[in-house]
Amino acid sequence: MPLLSLVIWVPIVAGIAVMATGSDRNASAARWIALLGALLGFLVTVPLYAQFDPAAHGFQFQEKLPWIPAFDINYHLGIDGISLLLILLNAFTTVLVVLAGWKVIESRVSQYLAAFLVLGGLMNGVFCALDAALFYVFFEATLIPMFIVIGVWGGPNRVYAAMKFFLYTLMGSLLTLVALIYLYNVSGNFSLPAWYELKIALAPQILIFLAFMIAFAVKVPMWPVHTWLPDAHVEAPTGGSVVLAAIMLKLGGYGFIRLSLPIVPDASHALAGLVITLSLIAVVYIGLVALVQNDMKKLIAYSSISHMGFVTLGIFLFNELGMEGAVLQMVSHGFISGAMFLCVGVLYDRMHSRQIADYGGVVNTMPVFAAFFMLFAMANSGLPGTSGFVGEFLVTLGAVEVNFWYAFLAALTLIFGAAYTLWMYKRVVFGPVANHHVAALKDISAREGFILALLGIAVLGMGIYPQPMSVVLDTSVADLLAHAARTKLP
Amino acid sequence: MTLQSLNLLPALPEIFLLCAVSAILLIDLFIAERNRSWTYLLSLLALSACAGITLGSASDAVSYAFNGMFVDDPLSDLLKVCVYVGVAAVLVYSHVYGRSRHLFRGEFFSLALFSTLGMMVMISANHLLALYLGLELMSLCLYSMVALQRDSARSTEAAMKYFVLGALASGMLLYGMSMLYGATGTLSIPEMAQRIAAGEVRGTILVFGLVFVVAGLGFKLGAVPFHMWVPDVYHGAPTAVTLLIGSAPKLAATGFTFRILAEALGSPALVAEWQDMLVILSVLSMAVGNITAIVQTNIKRMLAYSTIAHMGFFLLGFLSGTSEGFGAAVFYAVVYVLMTLAAFGMILLLSREGFEAENLDDFKGLNQRSRWYAFLMLLVMFSLTGIPVLLGFWAKLAVLQAAFAAGYTSVVVAAVLFSLIGAYYYLRVVRLMYFDEAVDTAAIVNTGDQRTLISVNALALLVLGMTPGWLLSVCKHAVKASL
Numbered sequence: 013m014p015l016l017s018l019v020i021w022v023p024i025v026a027g028i029a030v031m032a033t034g035s036d037r038n039a040s041a042a043r044w045i046a047l048l049g050a051l052l053g054f055l056v057t058v059p060l061y062a063q064f065d066p067a068a069h070g071f072q073f074q075e076k077l078p079w080i081p082a083f084d085i086n087y088h089l090g091i092d093g094i095s096l097l098l099i100l101l102n103a104f105t106t107v108l109v110v111l112a113g114w115k116v117i118e119s120r121v122s123q124y125l126a127a128f129l130v131l132g133g134l135m136n137g138v139f140c141a142l143d144a145a146l147f148y149v150f151f152e153a154t155l156i157p158m159f160i161v162i163g164v165w166g167g168p169n170r171v172y173a174a175m176k177f178f179l180y181t182l183m184g185s186l187l188t189l190v191a192l193i194y195l196y197n198v199s200g201n202f203s204l205p206a207w208y209e210l211k212i213a214l215a216p217q218i219l220i221f222l223a224f225m226i227a228f229a230v231k232v233p234m235w236p237v238h239t240w241l242p243d244a245h246v247e248a249p250t251g252g253s254v255v256l257a258a259i260m261l262k263l264g265g266y267g268f269i270r271l272s273l274p275i276v277p278d279a280s281h282a283l284a285g286l287v288i289t290l291s292l293i294a295v296v297y298i299g300l301v302a303l304v305q306n307d308m309k310k311l312i313a314y315s316s317i318s319h320m321g322f323v324t325l326g327i328f329l330f331n332e333l334g335m336e337g338a339v340l341q342m343v344s345h346g347f348i349s350g351a352m353f354l355c356v357g358v359l360y361d362r363m364h365s366r367q368i369a370d371y372g373g374v375v376n377t378m379p380v381f382a383a384f385f386m387l388f389a390m391a392n393s394g395l396p397g398t399s400g401f402v403g404e405f406l407v408t409l410g411a412v413e414v415n416f417w418y419a420f421l422a423a424l425t426l427i428f429g430a431a432y433t434l435w436m437y438k439r440v441v442f443g444p445v446a447n448h449h450v451a452a453l454k455d456i457s458a459r460e461g462f463i464l465a466l467l468g469i470a471v472l473g474m475g476i477y478p479q480p481m482s483v484v485l486d487t488s489v490a491d492l493l494a495h496a497a498r499t500k501l502p
Numbered sequence: 503m504t505l506q507s508l509n510l511l512p513a514l515p516e517i518f519l520l521c522a523v524s525a526i527l528l529i530d531l532f533i534a535e536r537n538r539s540w541t542y543l544l545s546l547l548a549l550s551a552c553a554g555i556t557l558g559s560a561s562d563a564v565s566y567a568f569n570g571m572f573v574d575d576p577l578s579d580l581l582k583v584c585v586y587v588g589v590a591a592v593l594v595y596s597h598v599y600g601r602s603r604h605l606f607r608g609e610f611f612s613l614a615l616f617s618t619l620g621m622m623v624m625i626s627a628n629h630l631l632a633l634y635l636g637l638e639l640m641s642l643c644l645y646s647m648v649a650l651q652r653d654s655a656r657s658t659e660a661a662m663k664y665f666v667l668g669a670l671a672s673g674m675l676l677y678g679m680s681m682l683y684g685a686t687g688t689l690s691i692p693e694m695a696q697r698i699a700a701g702e703v704r705g706t707i708l709v710f711g712l713v714f715v716v717a718g719l720g721f722k723l724g725a726v727p728f729h730m731w732v733p734d735v736y737h738g739a740p741t742a743v744t745l746l747i748g749s750a751p752k753l754a755a756t757g758f759t760f761r762i763l764a765e766a767l768g769s770p771a772l773v774a775e776w777q778d779m780l781v782i783l784s785v786l787s788m789a790v791g792n793i794t795a796i797v798q799t800n801i802k803r804m805l806a807y808s809t810i811a812h813m814g815f816f817l818l819g820f821l822s823g824t825s826e827g828f829g830a831a832v833f834y835a836v837v838y839v840l841m842t843l844a845a846f847g848m849i850l851l852l853s854r855e856g857f858e859a860e861n862l863d864d865f866k867g868l869n870q871r872s873r874w875y876a877f878l879m880l881l882v883m884f885s886l887t888g889i890p891v892l893l894g895f896w897a898k899l900a901v902l903q904a905a906f907a908a909g910y911t912s913v914v915v916a917a918v919l920f921s922l923i924g925a926y927y928y929l930r931v932v933r934l935m936y937f938d939e940a941v942d943t944a945a946i947v948n949t950g951d952q953r954t955l956i957s958v959n960a961l962a963l964l965v966l967g968m969t970p971g972w973l974l975s976v977c978k979h980a981v982k983a984s985l
Binding site: 085153175178182 | 869880884889890891896900902903921922925926932936937969974975978
């Protein structure tokens with residue numbers, strides 16, 4: 013059975029079905045179809061994990077059909093352990109997002125839900141693609157639904173944020189397109205496995221690496237091309253923020269892993285210092301920036317950038333601890349940032365404010381919510397026993413192997429992360445009830461509790477027992493590093 | 503004179519269309535105003551019959567007629583079929599629009615069909631004179647169509663500008679052709695190519711002629727710095743006529759460019775001469791078109807500047823000077839016409855009696871008024887931007903790849919940066935449709951044929967974008983088989 017095609021197309025077809033329900037009169041039909049589609053989309057990913065052979069080398073579940081013979085472009089899919097985890101995360105998040113928008117979104121419901129389902133399918137496509145043109149098509153196409161989501165259901169400044177989001181990411185990916193065309197011209201095809209064997213001189217390697225890096229750095233986002241993210245997050249509706257933080261940012265990290273490292277390993281080694289420097293700036297400097305935010309969503313957005321710094325840092329350490337840590341950090345950040353944005357969403361739905369100053373003493377009126385929020389805040393600061401700890405710890409260990417100071421600077425995040433997260437938590441949740449709005453707050457509903465509980469289980473489960481995840485990664489990470497260690501100079 | 507050279511079959515579609523238009527012109531005189539739909543139907547019928555003839559006789563063989571003045575090759579078949587589709591779509595889109603503006607008259611149809619005939623002759627010309635005749639037939643019809651609403655000062659002004667600048671361009675072209683004749687001693691395209699290849703030519707005059715011919719081409723394509731007429735004509739002409747000017751003639755111009763640059767002047771030594779000129783035209787067009795489009799508030803003007811930018815991309819494929827590149831350029835032209843039809847078709851659809859939906863603000867909140875139309879327009883805009891998986895992306899990829907393979911790396915980088923700038927104004931239309939509240943709440947009135955056509959047209963961008971392989975192969979194959 014073409015499992016990977018199902019993983020991509022089930023959500024997209026479900027999205028089209030949801031869109032067909034039309035106006036808001038059929039909103040509840042749209043919601044149920046969307047939930048069904050998202051669940052189905054998640055169900056088809058389960059056999060992937062069950063049938064995945066952790067010991068096997070290379071890509072599994074491969075499908076290959078000719079697509080555009082004139083350019084030798086193939087519909088070529090296949091996954092390794094790294095893509096597998098991200099696909100699972102994506103399918104899981106899609107379900108949560110559909111649930112999270114259940115009551116909150118009341119206008120143009122079908123379009124909202126359809127956008128997320130289509131987006132989920134497209135992002136699965138990015139994680140599955142083994143053909144560079146296919147990868148690029150999915151990578152770019154994800155911009156359209158997200159642009160619409162931010163622009164239609166976003167906050168007051170949504171138009172600016174949506175435009176900035178689109179143009180920023182388009183700028184990066186257009187230069188990548190030039191690099192892809194270059195690689196096509198020297199190789200005659202768009203096949204990633206074939207490109208992994210391609211011999212390229214150092215000078216073009218460096219240019220290709222930089223072209224790739226612009227696209228992926230914008231997506232991750234790395235300092236200094238991160239400025240679109242806080243805007244996009246602040247303006248996006250809760251669901252948009254969740255998907256953006258949990259999955260879309262991973263497209264950047266995944267791009268580094270799937271394209272940059274194996275295709276241009278020599279340039280990757282030569283420029284690793286640059287990436288590591290930028291990552292450390294993100295970890296430290298953006299951590300400090302997060303500390304002074306007044307807006308909860310902005311704070312979490314900056315904390316995202318800081319945490320994603322660990323991902324790029326881990327990837328470019330070129331050792332097993334770092335790489336595995338980077339992938340686990342991507343997954344864990346998917347859970348935690350998603351949960352944090354959902355928590356802010358819960359508050360925002362009730363108070364219509366994201367300003368920290370408008371809150372205080374929420375624990376008195378929303379004790380259950382406060383407990384969940386506590387868990388995620390702890391995870392965000394990297395407390396051992398939560399998923400946040402696993403990735404950051406591994407990356408830091410990997411960094412010690414390379415250079416003590418890398419590890420030292422990276423470890424600062426444990427302080428800054430705890431500082432900005434817990435300080436925000438304290439100001440919002442603890443203390444006396446700040447005003448009559450807070451006094452009137454109602455605790456979370458069963459639906460919200462269910463969503464947060466799912467995420468809580470994921471965060472704790474991964475923190476206590478990461479084995480099921482790392483087991484599928486070991487071979488893939490080792491293969492990737494072996495690839496990256498082999499020179500491709502002619 | 504052999505029997506072979508008397509064979510008129512290669513020109514059968516043209517001959518048929520000429521007879522059909524003449525018949526329609528006469529029949530229309532005897533049709534009462536309320537039965538005008540007959541003219542409309544007959545015109546569509548004539549175009550479909552032409553398509554039938556062209557498709558029925560399509561083969562990889564190259565055949566000549568009129569003593570080698572006329573050629574029927576795979577490329578001409580491809581372009582002609584696209585022209586029929588384009589013109590037929592224009593007629594359908596302008597159906598309701600024309601009725602409410604006194605455009606739904608015999609003149610409109612016969613002029614449109616005569617200009618189609620001109621395009622077909624241009625596409626199939628194998629001799630510079632035939633080429634020029636086709637060009638003039640097409641242009642004269644278009645000039646008069648712009649002026650069809652003779653009470654409108656704006657239209658008349660646009661027609662005047664179009665006519666004067668068009669005449670100037672024709673003059674340049676003729677001057678260039680005369681120099682080519684002086685240098686090579688022939689006006690026949692294959693003979694010219696042979697003599698140039700054999701080296702029996704005067705280099706300086708040839709290059710001078712080339713410069714004038716390229717300038718003339720630049721005018722017809724609307725490439726910077728010969729683009730001045732484009733925004734004014736697009737803006738001033740009735741939208742139905744703008745749609746016609748913006749669509750099918752671009753295919754004719756593609757054929758024209760191909761015949762002159764690739765066939766007549768395609769010898770390696772000369773290619774280097776015109777490549778440099780095309781680089782300048784192409785980069786300037788992308789720069790001016792994309793940057794100027796940003797500040798437009800009228801969507802017709804905006805699309806005019808977008809056309810200029812797209813012609814820059816089209817030239818990018820051409821300037822590679824390889825058959826792959828020509829194939830990519832032809833593909834680009836076909837895709838571009840498909841996108842333009844949908845974009846202007848949407849403007850026509852949203853217009854109603856006494857109201858032109860020609861300002862960007864008229865698209866505000868379209869998603870509230872009609873989710874389906876907004877979605878279709880979204881597809882068109884993202885396709886024009888070049889976002890995958892829509893068809894426009896593959897067209898861009900094809901020309902960029904061709905230019906890259908020919909070694910124009912920096913031009914390619916410039917092209918992608920300009921298309922980033924271009925993304926802004928296409929996105930703005932999407933923004934207006936989806937993010938803003940509707941101002942105009944009038945119901946959108948149109949007929950079933952229009953609704954079907956716009957849906958098919960815009961969805962084709964998506965569906966063909968998911969399966970672009972065959973169209974691309976058809977274009978590349980047609981060029982290869984014709985060279």
